[in-house]
Amino acid sequence: MSYRVVVNFDLCESNAVCMQVAPEVFEVRDDDFLYILDETPAEELRAKVTEAVQRCPKQAIAIAEG
């Protein structure tokens, strides 16, 4: 089943925790903004993305199914 990574940028404070957990999907760049590298990551990355959801201190990341 495919899924989509959604970040609420109003909540995100660019602390790069998600990037540490899943660098394939999240990147905080020099401008201190978060970029989503892959909005529909492969199924193998689901566990990492789920961990990023849990670890984001701002509850800014969600997984949308389908």
Add this chain to the structure above:
Amino acid sequence: MLIVGASLAGMRAAETLRLEGFEGSITMVGDEPEPPYDRPPLSKEILSGEWQADRTALYRPEALEALELTWRLGVRAVGLDIAGRSVALDDGEVLRGDGVVLATGARPRTLRNAEPLDGVYTLRSLTDALAIREEFLAQPSRVVVVGAGFIGAEVAAVAREQGLSVTMVEIAEVPLQRVLGAEMGAVCAEVHSDHGVDLLMGAAVGSLVGGDDGRVHQVVFSDGSRLEADMVVVGIGVVPNTEWLEGSGLRLGDGVVCDETCLAAPGIVAAGDVARWPNKLFADSMRVEHWDNAVEQGSAAARRLLAGAAGCAGASYTPVPWFWSDQYDRKIQLAGRTREDDEVKVVTGSVDERRFAAIYGRAGRIVGVLGFNRPRHVMLYRRLIASAASWEEALAVAEGDG
């Protein structure tokens, strides 16, 4: 499964059990009446009034429901039987589990020889935060913050932003001296004085004196000097909630003492602010009072229970502790295990502009990184710390990164 402490570490343990496919019953025991809420906003958005209390909820109601937990909120665990893996509650009930997660967190340390006075607060719970907020709205003429740690610093910052007069009192010569060292501690001090906080460093509070109205009106220092105050917030650290485990046979020593896999006894694990374990990455016994650790260790402890149930050995828990603190418009982050006497080197940005990252080294290794509005760099060096990189490697990365 039984989880004692229905806050961050306990909830993440419950969530992980479900994610890993555990379908049995999970009972959450917690002495706070509210559904699980998040503490970091208490000293930030709740104190400033930016958020209403309900925004601190850790889970949306649907998400909580989906976890299918059994709730015992508003009751306190008073005893643990290790052999029977059972927990006694203060309402007389005894719950039994195949596995038990101890996640009872910590509570604020209070001033010694302080009689109870109105206008004196510590900050741990939502109730505490709302009471301090209310007091701020009543415009006290001087707020004294005792302790320049992260919580005290955030309270001072919000109080200043609300236009209140604030004095921050600290027993060390600079804030966070034992963690950040003299140089970086001084930078933290300047951030506060720039924003109009009066700093009293190297000052030991002896007692608080109240008036006939039962309200605090003076802080008395151990050298006899006095300071007028009509509100005092005490932020001098926390103590782990382990009293209920005394006599259980578990080893207690500034926390529940676990092995390197978070196991405290067969079928019993601990996580979050209450847990002490040997972190092999730093060859050091740790108890970490940070949000991210509560999340990660809650998960690790849950996996450890499942591994034990399946007859497998657990994995060592070897995180690089990481913490953030919002003060004024600065986001301060610290990763690793830093000490006062570590070597410190600024690797990017400028201290004067208060936007920089500094790395900490000890015994030839990078052991920490401090960032002021430098999130990307903090994570970059946190990875190096996780891979036990040498100081030379870290400096080479700094050279390349600029």
